[in-house]
Amino acid sequence: DAGITQSPRHKVTETGTPVTLRCHQTENHRYMYWYRQDPGHGLRLIHYSYGVKDTDKGEVSDGYSVSRSKTEDFLLTLESATSSQTSVYFCATWTGTYEQYFGPGTRLTVT
């Protein structure tokens, strides 16, 4: 357990509204990641961060932005939510050795 919390855990929002998901870690891990999980696709990387203010795009970054102003927090923003962004979002951290540790997930529904 890498001390990862995600908020909110569930959210329903309307198309066109902005949404921000928060990931908070207590282990001081340098790397943090946002994934989305969809049936038939597994998990796909949205964005990742390799330090404060250092971020880069993943496989499915269109429509998403991220920010990391503190080591412990990594925010994922949907500027204008669409129904195709209905998904379960997972945050993860990496210690720098092998595996990544995952948070409990946020279930987002865009109506």
Added chain:
Amino acid sequence: AQSVTQLGSHVSVSEGALVLLRCNYSSSVPPYLFWYVQYPNQGLQLLLKYTSAATLVKGINGFEAEFKKSETSFHLTKPSAHMSDAAEYFCAVSEKTGANNLFFGTGTRLTVIP
């Protein structure tokens, strides 16, 4: 580029029977390989990992996996299924360098029949 293929989106086994979940990968360099398990409405938990040491890797809950370079496979096995093994299982491959981005398979849902 890395990619992972998991054969069989759903696998059913009887309690006490052998569990075999298949994973094949493609990678331009020797990879790190992982199996994660996801119980309903939970995050992902690491079962085991291959990091280029022993090719037979033992994990938690009695699971193990064997790295076979010639077959580009990393299949997950457990000799005797338990009801508590019912979950979704994901195979993943990572780059060894840079940001360690993970590439996941599409998952296999394991059902254990009493």
